[in-house]
Amino acid sequence: MEGLKFLVVSVVLALASSFASASDPSPLQDFCVAMKKPMVWACFKCLSHALFVNGKFCKDPQQVTEKDFFFSGFNVPRDTSSPVGSNVTAVNVAQIPGLNTLGISLARIDFAPYGGLNPPHTHPRATEILVVVEGTLYVGFVTSNLANGDNRLITKVLNPGDVFVFPVGLIHFQLNVGKTNAVALASLSSQNPGVITIANAVFGADPPINPNVLTKAFQVDKKVVDYLQKQFWTDNNN
Structure with missing residues (x-):
């Protein structure tokens, strides 16, 4: 039983440590x-x-x-x-x-x-x-x-x-x-x-995300996805 308690405490401390290190x-x-x-x-x-x-x-x-x-x-x-x-x-x-x-x-x-x-x-x-x-x-x-x-x-x-x-x-x-x-x-x-600009990341990914994934995710016709993936997605971040 003591061994089990030690194991549980160790896991909790490890998780706490990982959460604490998730920022700068x-x-x-x-x-x-x-x-x-x-x-x-x-x-x-x-x-x-x-x-x-x-x-x-x-x-x-x-x-x-x-x-x-x-x-x-x-x-x-x-x-x-x-x-x-x-x-x-x-x-x-x-x-x-x-x-x-x-x-x-x-x-x-x-x-x-x-x-x-x-x-x-x-x-x-x-x-x-x-x-x-x-x-x-x-x-x-x-x-x-x-x-x-x-x-x-x-x-x-x-x-x-x-x-x-x-x-x-x-x-x-x-x-x-x-x-x-x-x-x-x-x-x-x-x-x-x-920074992750949503439209750029989703439709301008390199290599492109499989159109079937985006068609189902956005519930639109595949032609719409094809059109969006062909656009030139500019980055406004310098």
Whole structure:
């Protein structure tokens, strides 16, 4: 019986540990500036087999400079002439190496006048908090399936100074409903939140998803699926 109790406790602790490590790690030092390869020359084979799981090797703290924590040009308007009428400027660990292990990143979203859209998408590793700087946005997210099986849509029209939260992993969007350009700034709770744009991922996957899967999933004629898979799905994330 004692052995069984120990086994149950061990399983529970293992599960708790796996859940606890499902988000960005807490830093155990002041910073860990990301670098592509460690300065270890004695083990070239080790480098070729290095595994990255949303993390990087740390730069020698003595070699760190202000450039590792700096990004310029966030105030510059972006081109919104894409088919969806928006442009996302991400500032994550790829742009600021010093964000590594700090669990945060930023994005600027520029929207073309009336109709500029940041299409339905998800961030698999981050909650997003968005503040409108200019213009008027209609925003929303869809819940995971509730007890009754529904996916509830939660929406709000935002004006300059308004703030809205998109919970981690949920499908969300922003649409410019004003007659002028719109700008929003977003903070995300991951150094590398990732982005999955739903239409791009489903109909623009490489190689393509079997049309029979999509025909049945969306309950439409196969010609509709064929048409959508032949479209050029642009990415508005820079």
